[in-house]
Amino acid sequence: MMPGQALTRPRPELKHSSFRMVVVAADAERIQRTLAKFSAARGYTYEGRYQVPGLLEGSLAGVDFQLTVRTRSVPADGSGTLALPAEGAEQCEVVIMSTTSGRAPIDDVLDDVVQSLRGATAYSEAELDQIVESMPLLYRYAKSDAAWNSWALVFRDHYVENSVGFLLACERAGLAPEWIYALSKGDRTSHRDRVHATFIERGYRSAVLDNSVIDGAAGESEQREALLVGADVNEFIKSAHDAGRRVLVVDDGGLIAQGRATESTGWERIDGAIELTVSGLQRISRTDVEVPIFNMARSRLKTHIAYAEIADSCLRRVRSLLHGQKLLGRRIVCLGFGTLGARVARGLRASGGRVLVVDTDSLALISAAEEGFETARTLGAALEREAPFLITGSTGAQALTAEDLPLLPQNVFLAGFATKDFALFSRNSENLSSRKISDIGTEYLLSGGRKAILLGDGRSLNLYEAEGIPNQGYDAYRAGTYLAAVSMCRSVEDLQPGVHVQAADQAIEDAGLFDAYYDTYIDVA
Known part of the structure; x- marks a missing residue:
């Protein structure tokens, strides 16, 4: 495997009613310990023995x-x-076979064993060192800082390597591991099990608070799980307050949307927040806020640097999933021409696609048209004019409706870079017949025998069984987020409640991050 393939390639796994085969990023000794611990916790017995060096049975x-x-x-x-x-690094191929005849299927037991092995895949110290080395800007600024001594952190974001790097940086600066609570947003990132295992091994709390719960689209089981997680987060915040610590949240509006920025909801109130996404700002706008919030979503750093990396990851992922499809000269419809959507549209056109842009904002349509794109106000209007083979979505709102279904061309591919754009399919609100296509997405049967293929799981496609952005690509944004967090910790008593637009920009400017970025990645001898 070439370096970087891990951005998009999931770990291989074979599944059958009587056996499982999985590749685990751990050595044999760790697997031995994990199986022994797993068995003891469930009242099973486990006996391991080495047949020859490197082969364990x-x-x-x-x-x-x-x-x-x-x-x-x-x-x-x-x-x-x-x-x-790393030199000498190993991984293990593990085969688990049932040797009992006449018993009912043991899929659940086999799946439990596989899940326990995935929990053994915490990054090694050598791998953590590599993550640190791949984010030089973050570690340039993450020095020992007394500002962290009286704070606890709730960090909710994608479970990818650069998130590991960010929390390691907070540790390095003095934040004790027991005062870190990490929450996954629920995307199926390729290394999510390794990230979770690493957080647990380092003494953090780690759980999932899925975006579908925040947006009110989750099923009953997900809602029940979210209530348990929410109660645990509440206990963590209360424990921090009882210990004389304030609580900082780095999030995309999820926890604040649950009412944790005000005392009137019954939740333990946080003390400050760093907002990472535009969708998070939209969520925050619908709730009362009694704490200061720094706006990283609209920062110069995210607008001019981070969005370019996000768009690049979106384009790479859609191309990898469409590897068997011709793109040159074919028609594409891009829904949304905002900061991300405009970059996606330009990238697809630069790759040879004939791109039409749809947006509800007239100024965005004017910008697109004056860049030479065909434009339309609605998806329906676009589909009446042409039959694209690919439709991308980056609006953050439901961009495809039931009225659009009869207009979709045969075998159209749908690539969503925001969770809601193709929610009609991902939630299957029209009860369409469908079939899963392994590692690709879901094919839906439409009227008249037509088919549409939703790539990924309808969420952010660049994170579907992928790492998304390389660590170096998000180094600057993680560094800027860290600088904003430290600034919040130092100045919270002087800040008024509400969203602060300039504070993050000022902290980044004062630290000289843009000069450091240029010197590190651009002006390299």
Whole structure:
């Protein structure tokens, strides 16, 4: 595997009613310890033995089943990390087989074993060092700082390597691990299990608070799980306050949308927040806010640097999923011509696509038209004029409606870069017949025998079984977020409640981050 393939390639796994095969980014000794701990916790027995160096065989048994587990050490292929594998790094191929005849299917037991092995995949110290080395700007600024001594942190974002880098930086600066609560936004990032395992191993709390819950689109089981997580977060915030610590949230509006920025909702109130996304700002606008919030979503850093990296990751991911499709000369409709959508449209046109832009904002349409794009006010109007093979969405709102379904051309691909754009399909509100296409997405059957293929899971496509942005690509944005967080910790007593637009920009400017970015990545001898 070439360096960087781990951005988009999921780890291989084979699944059958009587066996599982999985590749685990851990050595045989760690797998041995994990299986022993897993068995003890469930009242099973486990006995492992080495056949030869690098080849482990074990027996895992319960009351009415017996499994054989064979583990073979092989050189790490780079699929478990964004960096080149460290010298001598290994991973393991693990085969779990049922050796019991006449028993009912044991899929649940096999799946539990696989999940426990995935929990063994915390990044090694060598891999963590590689993450640190890949984010030089972040670690330029993350020095020991007394500002963290009286704070706790709730960090809610995608579970990717640069999130690991950010929290390691906070640790390095003096934030104790027990005062870090990490929350995944629920996207199926390729290394999410490794990230979670790393956070747990380092002493953080780690859980999932899915965006679908925040947006009111989750099912009953997800809502029940979110209530448990919410209660645990509340206990964490209360414990921090009882210990004399304030609580900072780095988020996309999820926790604030739940009412944690005001005392009138019954939740323990946080003390400050760093807002990362425009959708988060929209969520915040619908709730009362009694704490200061720094606006990273509209910062110069995100607008001029981070969005370019996000757009690049979107374009790379859609091209990788459409690797069997011709793009040159074919028609594409791009929904949304905002900061991200405009970059996506330009990128697809630069790749040879014939792009038409749809937006509800007249000024955005004027900008697109004056750049030479065809334009339309609605998707329906666009589909009446041409039959695209690809439709992208980056509006952050439901951009495709039931009225548009009869106009969709045969075998059209849908690529959403924001969660809501193609919610009609991802939530299947029209009860369409569908089939899953492994590692690609879902095919939906429309009227007249037409088919539409939703790439990924209808959420941010650049994060579907992928890492999204390389660590170096998000280094500056993580560094800027860190600088904003430290500024909040130092100045919170002097800040008024509400969203502060200039504060993040000022902290970044005062630190000289743009000069450091230029010197580090652009003006390199």
